Amino acid sequence: MKTYNNKAWWLVLPVFALVAFSAIIPMMTVVNYSIQDIFDPNTRYFVGTEWYREILADPRLLDSLLRQFVYSLCVLVIEVPLGIIVALSMPRRGLGVPVSLILLSLPLLVPWNVVGTIWQIIGREDIGLYGWILNSIGLDYNYASNPRDAWATVLIMDVWHWTSLVALLCYSGLRSIPDVYYQAARIDRASHWAVFRFIQLPKLKNVLLIAVMLRFMDSFMIYTEPFVLTGGGPGTATTFLSQTLTQMALGQFDLGRAAAFSLIYFLIILLVTWVFYTAMTHNDDKG
Amino acid sequence: MSLQLDNVTLSVRGETYIDNASLTLEPGSFNVLLGHTLAGKTTLMRLMAGLDKPDRGVVRLGGRDMTQVPVRQRNVSMVYQQFINYPTLTVFDNIASPLKQAKVARQEIARRVEETAAMLGIQHLLGRYPQALSGGQQQRTAMARALVKDADLVLFDEPLVNLDYKLREALRVEMRKLFESRNTIAVYATTESAEALALGGTTTLLHQGRIVQSGASGEVYRHPCNREAASLFGEPPINLLPMSIQGEECRVAGSRQPLPEAWRSLPAGEYQVGIRPHHWSLQPVPEPAFRLPVVVRVAEISGSETFLHLSHDQIDLVAHLIGIHEFGVDQALEIQVACRQLFVFEPGGELLLAPYSLRPALASV
Numbered sequence: 001m002k003t004y005n006n007k008a009w010w011l012v013l014p015v016f017a018l019v020a021f022s023a024i025i026p027m028m029t030v031v032n033y034s035i036q037d038i039f040d041p042n043t044r045y046f047v048g049t050e051w052y053r054e055i056l057a058d059p060r061l062l063d064s065l066l067r068q069f070v071y072s073l074c075v076l077v078i079e080v081p082l083g084i085i086v087a088l089s090m091p092r093r094g095l096g097v098p099v100s101l102i103l104l105s106l107p108l109l110v111p112w113n114v115v116g117t118i119w120q121i122i123g124r125e126d127i128g129l130y131g132w133i134l135n136s137i138g139l140d141y142n143y144a145s146n147p148r149d150a151w152a153t154v155l156i157m158d159v160w161h162w163t164s165l166v167a168l169l170c171y172s173g174l175r176s177i178p179d180v181y182y183q184a185a186r187i188d189r190a191s192h193w194a195v196f197r198f199i200q201l202p203k204l205k206n207v208l209l210i211a212v213m214l215r216f217m218d219s220f221m222i223y224t225e226p227f228v229l230t231g232g233g234p235g236t237a238t239t240f241l242s243q244t245l246t247q248m249a250l251g252q253f254d255l256g257r258a259a260a261f262s263l264i265y266f267l268i269i270l271l272v273t274w275v276f277y278t279a280m281t282h283n284d285d286k287g
Numbered sequence: 288m289s290l291q292l293d294n295v296t297l298s299v300r301g302e303t304y305i306d307n308a309s310l311t312l313e314p315g316s317f318n319v320l321l322g323h324t325l326a327g328k329t330t331l332m333r334l335m336a337g338l339d340k341p342d343r344g345v346v347r348l349g350g351r352d353m354t355q356v357p358v359r360q361r362n363v364s365m366v367y368q369q370f371i372n373y374p375t376l377t378v379f380d381n382i383a384s385p386l387k388q389a390k391v392a393r394q395e396i397a398r399r400v401e402e403t404a405a406m407l408g409i410q411h412l413l414g415r416y417p418q419a420l421s422g423g424q425q426q427r428t429a430m431a432r433a434l435v436k437d438a439d440l441v442l443f444d445e446p447l448v449n450l451d452y453k454l455r456e457a458l459r460v461e462m463r464k465l466f467e468s469r470n471t472i473a474v475y476a477t478t479e480s481a482e483a484l485a486l487g488g489t490t491t492l493l494h495q496g497r498i499v500q501s502g503a504s505g506e507v508y509r510h511p512c513n514r515e516a517a518s519l520f521g522e523p524p525i526n527l528l529p530m531s532i533q534g535e536e537c538r539v540a541g542s543r544q545p546l547p548e549a550w551r552s553l554p555a556g557e558y559q560v561g562i563r564p565h566h567w568s569l570q571p572v573p574e575p576a577f578r579l580p581v582v583v584r585v586a587e588i589s590g591s592e593t594f595l596h597l598s599h600d601q602i603d604l605v606a607h608l609i610g611i612h613e614f615g616v617d618q619a620l621e622i623q624v625a626c627r628q629l630f631v632f633e634p635g636g637e638l639l640l641a642p643y644s645l646r647p648a649l650a651s652v
Contacts, residue, residue, distance in 0.1 A: 183338055184371045188432075189359045189388050198373045
């Protein structure tokens with residue numbers, strides 16, 4: 001007969017409590033809302049999956065979902081290669097190292113709404129430097145009225161804000177490659193491309209995985225910058241998912257719908273991140 | 288093609304890495320660079336390969352001045368202490384990479400890769416990735432990559448250090464065979480005297496960026512040009528004691544002997560003698576010998592041999608004895624060494640006399 005000592009459960013209890021209050025209870029509250037129609041705290045009706053069915057057929061939401069995917073894709077396509085290029089061109093020793101590290105970290109320290117405000121001002125055609133330059137060289141740039149310009153501005157803002165993160169991650173990955181690899185490559189007469197393809201890229205794989213996931217999740221939840229810049233406009237051109245959700249939950253106080261929507265939102269991020277992760281690690285056994 | 292270094296000097300930020308090194312390596316030779324860590328072995332190899340350019344001096348390959356030719360335009364290969372392979376390529380592609388770079392025809396590549404892999408006993412691993420290999424197999428892959436392209440110069444920078452003892456022995460024997468029939472210059476850096484002696488060929492002793500001595504390995508070991516060379520070559524290092532000759536008598540650290548026949552050419556005066564640790568004996572030697580009273584510091588027993596760390600009148604000595612000899616700390620002993628097994632150095636350090644016979648003492652009786 002084996003005797004069990006259950007005292008160890010006490011040690012796990014704080015973690016249970018923490019997870020319960022920080023994740024499980026809020027999440028279940030949302031689940032609870034998503035299957036009810038709530039008028040006031042005492043008047044509520046069970047509606048089953050109605051909210052979900054309605055949302056998945058709502059063109060406004062599907063539009064902003066599509067917009068969101070296009071946006072996140074653009075962010076990844078621009079920031080990841082750019083970050084790698086920046087990391088590759090950073091100095092490996094000397095005074096340039098701390099200088100470039102500090103310069104690269106600066107954008108990361110700026111809060112989201114400040115970034116939005118900076119670009120809102122700098123992009124104005126009357127008092128903003130970039131807006132004025134673009135217009136004075138004959139480009140008709142106005143983020144407040146032109147959806148294409150608003151889009152470009154939000155994208156540039158994100159690139160300005162977050163490419164350094166990718167670059168710093170890649171730089172740390174590059175620094176972990178011993179010098180002898182480069183030496184061996186020189187002796188093998190390998191080209192610069194071959195050095196990148198067969199030495200640097202394989203070493204960067206792990207940090208790139210982290211960079212891609214972070215940038216995807218973060219850009220998929222973008223809210224503050226377009227909100228500060230144009231409030232999601234012009235029209236709904238830069239209204240991304242989280243803003244649509246906020247409008248629904250707080251603007252219209254449509255709690256059931258918003259709850260169902262946020263669950264779907266959450267599942268999408270989870271699914272896409274899982275796909276990225278699996279795709280980038282599935283042939284790890286090959287090195 | 289022979290490799291020739293003429294008065295090569297390299298210093299970085301005021302610190303001299305290689306000091307006026309001159310050396311000639313013959314084609315088809317196997318050359319060991321022996322020296323402690325930081326002696327400049329790797330730097331010298333980098334200069335030979337063209338990875339670094341010397342501040343002064345000329346590097347010639349087959350008579351042609353290669354000093355300013357960058358490594359990419361030379362035909363060199365190198366194997367490192369770390370196992371350097373391309374992680375995303377299979378063993379086959381790893382070995383084939385220098386040939387692909389040189390635009391060799393496909394079938395020729397396959398033939399040469401397989402031939403080289405067979406030589407190193409990794410032909411069954413060609414489809415695998417380096418990560419899935421043991422350390423020994425990874426290093427064999429790296430060696431195959433270095434050997435496949437028929438380089439003029441193949442450099443080995445302590446390639447066996449990170450392998451276990453048995454593998455090292457096995458690979459060391461193979462190395463010699465691999466180069467026996469080749470016309471390349473092989474250079475092999477190591478910190479271990481035993482390795483230099485086992486590999487044969489020539490040995491170049493390096494110390495603090497200087498070439499101390501260079502020559503056939505056995506010759507350098509038996510006839511070190513000076514005290515420094517004798518201390519560098521041999522593990523544990525040679526024991527040094529003062530010796531004086533007065534008339535018909537000589538004296539090593541207080542122990543007197545009539546002057547041996549072979550030493551008669553030496554004028555009276557002060558000298559220094561070198562004694563290899565394995566020449567000490569605990570038993571009486573049946574021939575003229577010096578006897579030294581010593582005190583045991585540590586008796587280090589390793590398997591079936593014993594390293595006795597001793598001290599004689601403030602001088603530290605090491606004796607390498609066959610068999611297990613247990614001694615307590617501070618135990619007093621007498622050790623002996625046959626007169627004919629001593630190296631004699633002049634006070635300045637130059638070698639005057641080498642041991643006159645290295646045959647075991649008992650065999651000569």
